[in-house]
Amino acid sequence: MSGVFSSVLMLLGAAFMLVAAIGVFRMPDLLTRMHASTKAGALGGGLLLLAVAVHFGELGITSRAVAGVAFVILTAPVAAHMIGRAAYLTGVPLWEGTIVDELRERYSTRSRTPNPGTTQD
Amino acid sequence: MTIFLWNILLALAWLALTGVFTPGNLVVGFGLSYVILRFAQYAIGPSPYFGKVFDVIRFILFFLYELIASSLRVAHDVLTPTHYMRPGVIAIPLEIESDEEITLVANLISLTPGTLSLDVSADRRTLYIHAMYVDEEDIDAFRQKIKRFERKVLEVTR
Numbered sequence: 001m002s003g004v005f006s007s008v009l010m011l012l013g014a015a016f017m018l019v020a021a022i023g024v025f026r027m028p029d030l031l032t033r034m035h036a037s038t039k040a041g042a043l044g045g046g047l048l049l050l051a052v053a054v055h056f057g058e059l060g061i062t063s064r065a066v067a068g069v070a071f072v073i074l075t076a077p078v079a080a081h082m083i084g085r086a087a088y089l090t091g092v093p094l095w096e097g098t099i100v101d102e103l104r105e106r107y108s109t110r111s112r113t114p115n116p117g118t119t120q121d
Numbered sequence: 122m123t124i125f126l127w128n129i130l131l132a133l134a135w136l137a138l139t140g141v142f143t144p145g146n147l148v149v150g151f152g153l154s155y156v157i158l159r160f161a162q163y164a165i166g167p168s169p170y171f172g173k174v175f176d177v178i179r180f181i182l183f184f185l186y187e188l189i190a191s192s193l194r195v196a197h198d199v200l201t202p203t204h205y206m207r208p209g210v211i212a213i214p215l216e217i218e219s220d221e222e223i224t225l226v227a228n229l230i231s232l233t234p235g236t237l238s239l240d241v242s243a244d245r246r247t248l249y250i251h252a253m254y255v256d257e258e259d260i261d262a263f264r265q266k267i268k269r270f271e272r273k274v275l276e277v278t279r
Contacts, residue, residue, distance in 0.1 A: 028204070077231030080237055
């Protein structure tokens with residue numbers, strides 16, 4: 001029973017990883033690529049670790065898997081935010097299908113320098 | 122917080138006494154010690170902790186649902202030939218003020234597929250997020266959706 005369960009988890013995890021890889025290839029601009037790679041990648045990695053934990057069913061391995069998932073969940077959004085923000089501030093162009101950009105007016109030329117009065121820390 | 126530590130300590134005691142060191146048994150021990158501490162409430166005085174446990178569990182379930190639902194949405198857009206997405210950078214007014222809560226909300230937003238937090242204004246009143254699915258006629262509806270999310274985080278942290 002746990003064999004079937006861990007196989008399903010493993011296949012799901014691998015499928016999410018595959019979707020993430022195809023997403024990096026297919027999405028039109030950097031920010032949408034970040035959506036595909038970080039989230040689907042983190043979820044896929046989490047499912048794979050969960051599959052390992054279910055397969056072995058031992059405390060030592062389960063605790064390591066849980067710690068692994070916890071660290072992925074802690075670090076993935078921070079990395080995604082830092083890359084996304086750096087890209088936006090250095091003026092990486094957005095996809096032409098982008099319908100609204102409410103951050104643009106805060107930065108005069110979409111360059112490294114913010115408008116006066118809206119400085120970052 | 123102290124009661125939470127007691128809860129964990131009692132769960133570990135349960136593990137030691139039963140001698141079955143499995144994750145499942147840890148959950149059983151946690152549940153049993155929760156019930157015991159709940160009865161001990163009459164002696165140690167009421168604490169918001171007892172309700173908080175269920176709030177946290179409910180929030181985790183809600184977040185897992187969001188995670189899976191939006192993952193499938195992004196996956197669908199990746200795998201089908203046409204792009205259904207309407208991306209945009211949206212300003213979200215924030216109610217929360219402390220650094221910890223802003224970090225938590227921003228990270229949870231980043232973790233959900235389809236939304237990515239980009240920047241917080243210097244006065245900490247506004248969070249700028251990049252979203253993949255924005256309704257062009259009704260940007261406020263999207264803003265409300267994120268505000269609901271923020272309110273759910275507040276229920277847990279306060």
